[in-house]
Amino acid sequence: MSDYLSVTALTKYIKYKFDQDPHLQSVLLKGELSNFKKHSSGHLYFNLKDNNSVVNAMMFKAQANKLDFNPKEGDEVLIEARVSVYERQGNYQIYVNKMHLDGIGNLYQKLEALKKELKKQGLFDTKHKKEIPRFPKKIAVLTASTGAAIRDIYSTINSRYPLVEQIQISTLVQGKQAKDDIVNKIRYADTLDADVMIVGRGGGSIEDLWNFNEEEVVRAIFEAKTPVISAVGHETDFTLSDFVADVRAATPTQAAVIATPDQVELSQYIKQTELNLSRHIIQIINNKKKHLEHVASYYKFKQPSLLYDQQIQKKDDFERQLNLSITTKLNNALQKVELLTNRINLKDLKQQTLQGIQSRLQLHDSLNKSIINIIDNSKKRLSQRIENLNSLSPSNTMLRGYTIVNKNEQVITSTQSLEKNDEINLQMKDGTVDAIVKKVRCNHNE
Incomplete structure (x- = not known):
């Protein structure tokens, strides 16, 4: 009986052999995922298969969190794993350390990573288009x-x-x-x-x-x-x-x-543009013709001499003024030259200047006195005339009891200007009276 081994002992021995074999500590495999399951603990359980064989596999949570893709049923993958035996069931299986998509799947993964990086750098921004x-x-x-x-x-x-x-x-x-x-x-x-x-x-x-x-x-x-x-x-x-x-x-x-x-669309566009341009040119020409007709009807264009007659006359006037100005400036210059050529006695010039200043001051005082006398005399004459005017004023005359007789808005100064039944107006100091002449008496001496 001592020669017989228990199943557990055999399984442990086989597991020991697997674990001690350096060739089984890190193997590289490729295959297809099947019966894929993700446990609530985060561990992954699946089978790795090819056309002829299947092997059980698992991946602990710590390694699964490092995956750069989401594995799913049917994925072709590349795996780095350790081969061992699961003692409870007596089956050998692989414990996966690394897993990547194989073939096309790996290319898509690489594509998405590069796309993300280049987009981050701004190479795809529309502002660069x-x-x-x-x-x-x-x-x-x-x-x-x-x-x-x-x-x-x-x-x-x-x-x-x-x-x-x-x-x-x-x-x-x-x-x-x-x-x-x-x-x-x-x-x-x-x-x-x-x-x-x-x-x-x-x-x-x-x-x-x-x-x-x-x-x-x-x-x-x-x-x-x-x-x-x-x-x-x-x-x-x-x-x-x-x-x-x-x-x-x-x-x-x-x-x-x-x-x-498109050359067909372009040809149609050119024809339409040509038509629009022709219409626009014709419209411009017609407008210019109307403007030309309006300008041509201007009276000065009918008599062109009106355009330059006055300009010629202005030219002659400017020419005369210019000649006069030149002559005047020339004479003044000659006089200055003549004065400069004459020898001038500075003492006499200074004496004459002082005398001229004194004479001007005397004339100034005399002129001021004359002006004051003239103003005073003028004020007196004005006051006298105002008094005389007031004494002769009709208003003052009426204040003394006199009346002004008007007929047909004319002042009557003689009885000979009146007749019986004439309508007259009597202007007094405080109003007017309308009256009718009953009888006219004239002094025969006059």
């Missing part, structure tokens, strides 16, 4: 020299806007060397003085389009001074080049449409 010229003269096309993309772009541009010059730059769009070639061709195209640059290729898987997600390519597009249209893949494909470009086109054909005006 350049406007696509409406009427380009030169377009640089960066794509493979063969394939549907170059044919679609070439034919679309020729059908829409054949006037534009196309610079086709053969570019690697797939493979290990494609990234550097795309960057170099973008920088080269940026030196060609093109109005717009189309960067693109046909559709494909994420691996096929990955070169347009490379950071070097994204930064080359961002740094380009030429406006860039990104046309990578089909409508559902998105790359980081689409986000950094000035405009994103769903397909290469749409990129050609965005870069060029």
